[in-house]
Amino acid sequence: MSPSLFQQTPSITAFDSRGLSVRSIEYLRHPDTEPATTALITRHHYGAMGFLASSSDPRLHALGRSSLDCVTDLAGKPLRTRSADAGTEVRLHDAARREAFAVSRIRSDGPRADDLTEAVTRTWQYEDDTLPGRPLALTEQVAGEPPRISERFVWGGVSPQEQDFNLAGQCVSHYGTEGLTSIDSVSLNGVSLQQTRRLLAQADMAGTLADWQGTGPDNWNEWLAEQAWVNLSVVDACAATLAITDAQGHRRRFAYDVAGLPKASWVAVADGPEQIVVKACSYCANGHKLREEHGNQVLTTYGYEVQTERLARIRTERPAGHPAGAMLLQDLHYEYDPCGNVRRVTNEAQAIRFWRNQRVAPETVLEYDSLYQLVSATGREMAAMSAAVDDVTYTRYQRSYSYDAAGNLLRIHHTTPATGHAFNLSLVVSECSNRALSDSLVGSPAEVEALFTAGGQQKVLSPGQTLAWTPRGHLAEVTSAAGDLDEHYRYDSRGLRVLKTGTRGNVSGERCHYLPQLELRTLHNGARANGQLQVLLCDQGQDAQVRLLHWVSGKPDEVANDQLRFSYVDRLGSGMLELDQHGLVLSREEYYPYGGTAVWAASSQVEGEGKTIRYSGKERDATGLYYYGQRYYQPWLGRWLGADPAGTVDGLNLFRAMRNNPVTFEDVAGLVPVAPEQVEEKSTEVVARGGPDVLSLPHREIRHLDPYHQKEYAFIAADLGEHYRLYMDKGGPSDNLVITADGATAFWLRDIPVEKGQRFGFFTQHGQLLEDPGIGKLMRGSNKVFVLTDGTDFEPRKQEAQDLLAAGRTGKLSGSRKAGFIADYSLFKFADDNADVLATVLSLNRSEQSDFRFDVLTVRRRRALPAMLKMASLSGALSVLKKNGFNYSTVYASFCRGVFLHRAKSFDPTRAKDI
Incomplete structure (x- = not known):
């Protein structure tokens, strides 16, 4: 990139006499149109008391609309918030500043044009004034439906038994959207030592919502399944986890160095011997990890820039003396511009190849505009599908990205010079908000709003695939018109997924129950025997994501039981290289900047099917969506499936992903992007x-x-x-x-x-x-x-x-x-x-x-x-x-x-x- 691209493009903030920012000015300059520059002005207005009243991004202001309107109380707490992307919400607090009443998912087109047909009303109930005022219940009511008590809270008393387990004053039972979570024991430093979960009896049925009617636990427990899942933990005086026993009796153990940083870990299947997960770790004086050796005797080392301490190198190898032979498996090098944006990623462990007179280097080169939005990427992709890890034909690709004034990704142009192949992915953005859809779904901006809920959640994924959402804005179900792919999801009260069920053509499918440090997967196929797989999560404290696959029944002949799979990641946590417990390669994967798969190869089809953690360390569902914890991500479009539940913490555009800089920033939970070095x-x-x-x-x-x-x-x-x-x-x-x-x-x-x-x-x-x-x-x-x-x-x-x-x-x-x-x-x-x-x-x-x-x-x-x-x-x-x-x-x-x-x-x- 030429330095002239960034000359005279400052970020300017204008303040009023009260010190409040009323204008934010940024100058957009594209490398292909330099020196042409566009000023993008974001406007903020405040009330007489200095509280934010409205904000407008450059695009919506030009259309005569605001992005955000707020009405606050005398203390500045929002009473009514109208977001162009997330709809309108009304929220009231009581005299103790606790949430008392809220109405969300209101569709608004002005101060007097509220549509409540999709509205969800929530009311909170608390203890009376003679008690500490803790929450007792949360009631939800969807417009046109009877109210439901979606959450109940039971608090510990002062009996000798409760005091023995440090439960006095603790929330010992929480009846939530997924079922019951009970805390049975708490350490002196407040960490849960024993936790029990019971799902709703009809948790597998799509559309079933929790409703905890009745006067006490005896009534509420009737709605629960009989199976209880108990998780045990042991912690030290500093609240660091020393050991975990999951709901199936599988054990994990952890050790720390004198600074309290993770040093080693082990895992053992129930009634089985321990296996080493992490053999040793070492750190530099400022806490950066320098070296990590795993139980498969594979060594990963890390290097950092001297002046900035940014991650510069991740090297993974089988060292000399390894039983499988010494081999450099992965050697990632990162180059940054002065502002910390990733400019180049190179894998020195891979050789330069040639195909059709094209030089194909194992690297990705990135270019940005003056706002540090990614505008072009050059890398390598597969020229043909191949199952063998060492028999992959690569070719170069070029991708360019276009954005509007609000940061919406409008167009992805992909070309493959060696073959002359090219295609475009285009999005159509609403004129009322930042809601957007692929041009395969809509033909004009006027059609976009009808395919979103009032709260800003997308209703259609692709032609023939419809989406249903919970009252809290979480994806509940994906249904295909042809019946070839249906998935149903259930979440706890924090919005974290606890259950996934899927079917393909009513013949095969999978059920996954997510528990602490454990996944219970049940597989069924009309042509094969049913299979039960327990996936033990062993990645606490190390950078590599490690999983142990324990087959209870239906194990494929091609794989060994209790197989350890080590997923070695890049700077963003994306699974690039997967090895088994012997250090042998199971799969390799490389990604386009926004998350699609560019390179995929596995030692066998069965081994490849065992990989579920992929881009950014997240699980990819059968729909192609990545589950981030609070939102779902569409990698083929580079945007979120719904509006940001955290609001405007990352700007007025609630659908923009990773600040349009996906190789530099990551998003841990789907709420706000950060650079990996920031936390x-x-x-x-x-x-x-x-x-x-x-x-x-x-x-x-x-x-x-x-x-x-x-x-x-x-x-x-x-x-x-x-x-x-x-x-x-x-x-x-x-x-x-x-x-x-x-x-x-x-x-x-x-x-x-x-x-x-x-x-x-x-x-x-x-x-x-x-x-x-x-x-x-x-x-x-x-x-x-x-x-x-x-x-x-x-x-x-x-x-x-x-x-x-x-x-x-x-x-x-x-x-x-x-x-x-x-x-x-x-x-x-x-x-x-x-x-x-x-x-x-x-x-x-x-x-x-x-x-x-x-x-x-x-x-x-x-x-x-x-x-x-x-x-x-x-x-x-x-x-x-x-x-x-x-x-x-x-x-x-x-x-x-x-x-x-x-x-x-x-x-x-x-x-x-x-x-």
Whole structure:
């Protein structure tokens, strides 16, 4: 690519006087039309209170339409959201900010043109005010149908038996859309140790929906199948999994190194001997994996760019001394542009071949436009079908991609120069939204909307294939008019698939029941005996996807029972090379950029049928769709089958896949694309500012995904001891710390001194909890109250907390209490402390928003009051910080004095009081 393609194509954001982004301008330049440039403007409008009211992408704005319209409450929570792609949704919360009522799948064409014929209404029921207010039931009603109770929650009590298994206060039984999930035992660190699942008795019947009518479990259990599936786990003190026993008694065992990173693993069929899955792993200082050796004695090594730490090489080989002989099996090299987009992928383990006077190299070359959308790809594909792994004829292909102003993929043009073969795949996009279909299904944009549900789910897959959806927007059934392929799916309440049944021509088919770490597959064929296959998932902690195939009955003669299949993946997790437990090749597969199969070869047809995990590490169904966890993906069209259930986290186009950059980005669950380097476990040395000590902490680098009109923000989370977690931006520790938690005072907690040269302050929004005359009168309305000390005196200030943090001032309140001391109080986890909230808070560290930088310390767990008071406290937090070398010049204690203080009407700053 020429550097001139990107010259004078900045991304520009315009802000209004309130600091709200009202325009986002991007400049599109295509390599084939350079230097012609098109300005793409995304517009945002806000209400008087500064909350988003509407947004329009460049394409729909030109058509006089908006992409998103919002009506919010006074706190900014959306009450009504109209999405051009996902339809309209109305959502109400109760006084405790819990979901109370929602209506989705409303088809709208304006503020007064709502069509409720497909609407789904949901209402939540909670415990009364004398209890903690936990959810009890969720009722759903599809328009024109009677209401159904789709979920029930049963909570653990305080009996001795429940306390013995740590079930007090836990959700012990969840009656959901798939059946019943029970938690029978929980570890001290909150991990489920024993889980039981029972499906609906009629789970295999398409159209059966859960309806938990009745007054208690005795009534609800009548709708369940008799078979119960029990999964057992063993964890260590850090919540790392040590062993798993699945529902069929098969065992897995795991080991970790001193940094807590996966080191080795084993698997054993029930009553059988252990087999090694991962023999050894090694890592570099920043946590990147360097080497992984498997039970088939195949070695995989990894290389990284020195300056960027991007993955540069994945090499898989049978090393010298291997029983099957030394051999380089796969050697993937990645080249990037300066912005991290993949430019070239080469497999050095494959030889350059020639066919019809064409040089066919084992590489893929990619080209982008100025928005980093993939516009062309050159690679290799099969010139003819071949079953043998080593007898494949390759030819070169070229693919070009065209997009509209909203990022919809419009056209794929494919050519094969050696044969002169060429074809086009074209899509037709609606004029009202980003909904689109293949031109084989519709002839004009006006026909598109009728083939989507009100919630943005596609109704037709191909001519003769219709799609049915659940009330929650999950694909329920694929039906073909000819009856040659039908599939039915069932999901749990999280939207994860638990059952798949399929038939071909009413003769053969397959049923797959998905359990934790186990798949139960039942095969039936009119010409063959039925087969029962148990697939053991063994890929926890390693990059290769490993599965053990245990045939209970109907095993094909060509394969061995209890076969281990090692799938070696590329940067995106796509299964490229598959080996058995002896290191012999079972299959090879290569992919077009958007996921179609370009090269496929297997050692035999039966061995090839055993491969189910393919592009991006996902399962491909018989329909050709890839199941990602929350959505289905159409690889032949490069777009999702339904609108994004996560909303606009990746832009206003809810159907765009992988930001039109599928070789650089992956999508783990079908919600939002990320580069594989953006989320990773690692251990790093963190040097505390102002202190000589060096702290080595295992931590996660978290990429927080703000709404589309904001910037992506990365921050670091590190655990400090058992009770605390420290959050900081990637710039490292700052001079200021905010401690956020709920708090409670107790008579055994004493005053603690303020370190010399250190300032300490705290603020809260709950003025009704403080009655001190010198403070309470300043705590009216919604104003924040701030009390700050420098070790001499106190003075309260009535001012917004953010302003006070930025000002960093010290105040005085003479005679309020002993100078230089503050009252200690116990800490427990504040319910609103989560990654989204903390990322929003830490984003204030951005230089363009504030010159004041700070870190955040939270309490990791929420426990019962008697235990919590003895575990975590303000003094304990200060102590663990000092012990690990974090010396902050100013510490701010932000506490939202929670449920434990509802009976206490005062907090006297002159002394600690018992509650």
